[in-house]
């Protein structure tokens with residue numbers, strides 16, 4: 001599985017309709033400093049030249065001052081929306097006109113910004129969201145129903161090397177094969193990044209790139225970022241070892257996943273170890289599986305992770321334990337381990353070093369008949385609610 005296509009030109013073309021040169025200059029300057037998405041601003045001073053420019057096409061977003069010399073108030077917005085119903089409009093208003101701004105949003109503007117309260121980061125983010133929202137609305141209209149949002153499940157290692165990536169990869173494969181729906185496996189392990197290796201997925205594009213180009217994130221762009229295969233999950237790679245700065249950038253990464261929820265019914269995350277990125281993702285998950293082995297030190301770590309998650313308001317009922325690398329004759333049973341950490345044990349996976357070695361040497365994941373796969377298949381059915389359906 002390889003993705004190596006070149007992405008489209010990522011600059012967002014903004015038409016700024018604004019009569020005050022000072023405000024126009026400010027918007028320009030702020031957008032030129034935007035990190036990530038590149039904005040190219042074309043400025044006109046009144047509605048009519050704006051409409052003429054729109055007629056020539058190739059505009060991605062309109063930033064509209066509601067009081068320009070040739071049009072005052074919502075009339076400008078209506079004219080623009082009629083001329084270009086598919087282009088998102090963000091309205092610029094003065095402090096005194098917030099009622100008008102709210103009315104503008106009711107009339108189809110994606111958002112509004114108050115002059116004098118602008119800051120570079122917020123401006124760029126507002127424009128990016130406006131584009132995302134417009135696309136989501138267009139898609140909902142095209143399919144006749146609001147997009148159903150996908151569910152995300154996470155795998156988090158109690159300690160390095162317990163097998164979190166191995167479990168997440170095999171689980172996502174089982175989930176795909178048993179639900180027969182689209183599954184996204186995303187590598188969010190900032191220190192490791194080995195999911196791509198196990199899934200044989202290579203690409204020059206990564207999660208970090210998607211996070212930088214939020215405004216460009218549509219289905220077309222997405223298909224170039226992600227690595228797809230016929231019978232396995234789509235794989236979203238991360239930059240691995242070099243991505244430590246992403247810890248500080250988790251908001252944008254969350255935005256990427258909010259977007260992916262409209263494309264995939266299932267999102268599986270390899271979260272690696274507990275760090276600030278993992279913490280920021282946890283509250284958006286429907287299930288979080290803590291992967292551990294039957295070692296006292298590892299179970300001790302599980303307890304620490306559970307209490308840290310409780311501190312940030314995590315829901316205990318979403319937490320489950322997966323015991324991995326279980327020896328044939330363990331000193332304590334997996335159930336005893338679950339009691340020690342006060343978590344339900346949702347899967348007990350056997351030690352299978354030689355099978356893994358053999359499978360990886362052939363460039364494959366474990367065979368579907370292995371106990372490891374079977375256990376994860378059962379878990380996938382439980383997560384997807386297929387068990388209940390079968391027993392009916």
Ligand SMILES: Nc1ncnc2c1ncn2[C@@H]1O[C@H](COP(=O)(O)OP(=O)(O)OP(=O)(O)O)[C@@H](O)[C@H]1O
Nearest residue numbers: 157160161162163164165166192325350351352353
């Ligand atoms: N059930 C198992 N039996 C035997 N070996 C296993 C099992 N699960 C994983 N391993 C092996 O343990 C090693 C670590 O696995 P993996 O990379 O999945 O762990 P991880 O917790 O994601 O590690 P990291 O902290 O490096 O991200 C690998 O060599 C893997 O093949």
Ligand SMILES: [Mg+2]
Nearest residue numbers: 164165189192
């Ligand atoms: Mg890993």
